[in-house]
Amino acid sequence: MTTFVQFHLLTPDPPSNPNRDDQGRPKQAMVGGQPRLRLSSQSIKRAVRETAYFRQNLAGHVGTRTKRIAEEVEKHLFAKGIDGANARSAAATVANVFSKLEAEKDGKPPLTTTLAFVSPDEWRFAHDLAERLTAGEKLDTKELKKLVLRRADGAVDIAMFGRMLAEGPDFNREAAVQVGHAITTHRALVEDDWYSAVDDLKTREEDAGAGHLGETGFGSGIYYLYACVNVELLVENLCGDHALAAKGLEALACALATATPKGKQNSFGHHPRAHYIRLERGSAQPRDLSGAFFKPVDLRANDNDGVRAWISALEEMAGKLDHCYGPACDAVMVLNVPEGQGTLADLAAFAAAAAHG
Known part of the structure; x- marks a missing residue:
């Protein structure tokens, strides 16, 4: 029987441009007929691998x-x-x-x-x-x-995220962790920041104008991110090492909660942390909860109730799916910042326990 660990995260991002397209603007997606901002799966996995939870806590077990x-x-x-x-x-x-x-x-x-x-x-x-x-x-x-x-x-990160070797397909590794593209839970558009810079050695008499003019795109929103771990495959990819798999799951839980793509971080100083994490553990077929946000959450219709409006939509969708299809997991743990519920340490331990059966 396969055990799955599923992560559902809601993370508010300030004005930033962490993951750019080919024109240097924030990546986007159309969801439910409405424009959203998007963080690619690849950029999130890269950010996860760069955290201290992987680089330090899993030192000697991280690939290149x-x-x-x-x-x-x-x-x-x-x-x-x-x-x-x-x-x-x-x-x-x-x-x-x-x-x-x-x-x-x-x-x-x-x-x-x-x-x-x-x-x-x-x-x-x-x-x-x-x-x-x-x-x-x-x-x-x-x-x-x-x-x-x-x-x-x-190598924990290779076991989690897989690899393809075109010249050696017998040594490919199937990813034990699936990571979705994070999308804003509400309608969101890219904005433009027009900026100027001053030449410190330019005299007022010479020219009062700026020394440089530029333009960059940015956006802001509350993102929903989904990730799913096939625990048996993770252990198999790690040569049956349950202890290392547990350590990897612990690192993954902490990294997903705190990691962010670092595009233009010096310009915007974005360091968001998840405000809500629903962690599910069980053997039922995985399912994401993105349907909660196909109709964008309208904060204006929720009396300015902050992140709680998004948390309510997510929990409501989980309840409706469980009612129609049956329970999606055997156990659930929640970290809810607005309510002061749960800790990251408890969440990480909950995830790690899956590797020990």
Whole structure:
């Protein structure tokens, strides 16, 4: 029987531009026929991986997404005192295990054609393989992948968010965590900020005008975010390590509550935290609660009741779905900032318990 842990979060964001489109403006989506602001799943997962909950609490169990595998392996070989040409050749051979290589540019080691998600264990095996190659050991090219790549190991973020290796599909990993795109729970439009900057050394007599003029987009709103964890798959991706899976779930709960994409953070200083988190644990088929916001919440119709209007809509939708389809979980825990209910520590412990059955 599969156990799922489902997160439902409501997070108010101040005026900001954390996740930009190709024109530098906040990403958007049409939901229920109304324009909304949007934070992409990819940007949220990146923000989660960059938190101290992952980088520090899971140190040694976090992967690296990069095209610079040959460069890193070459650095390792240089540190071992291996000469340049030999190191360059071995590093390229090892990098090719993960992906095809681009042509060398400016005398630098070749990049892989795609970003590869590399676990700490795979880095160690890659370095070991490179050393063996420089020592003159002859290895069958068909066996190189098996010497480095792993189907499961201790990389929590790869176990959670998965990876695809086009050149080694046998070593792909199915994501144990699904993360939705966060959308504003109400109608929201991108606004434009016209700004100017002053040249400190410009004299008044010379010109009273600004030294620079610019324009940037921004938006604000209360976002709904949904994430779902397949706990059995997470444990499987971590080689059956229940303790590490529990530690990962604890880190994920804390990170989702506090992480935010960092686009233009210096300009807007946005550091939001979730004001409401509904955490569900059970074996029923997962379901999100985005339907609560297909009709945008109108704060003006709720007597300026703040975040409570959105919390009420979310809880009402959960109740209606449970009535029609049956309970979606065996246990629920809530963090509700407006009501002073729950703590992040309790929530994290609740999530971690799922990995222990």
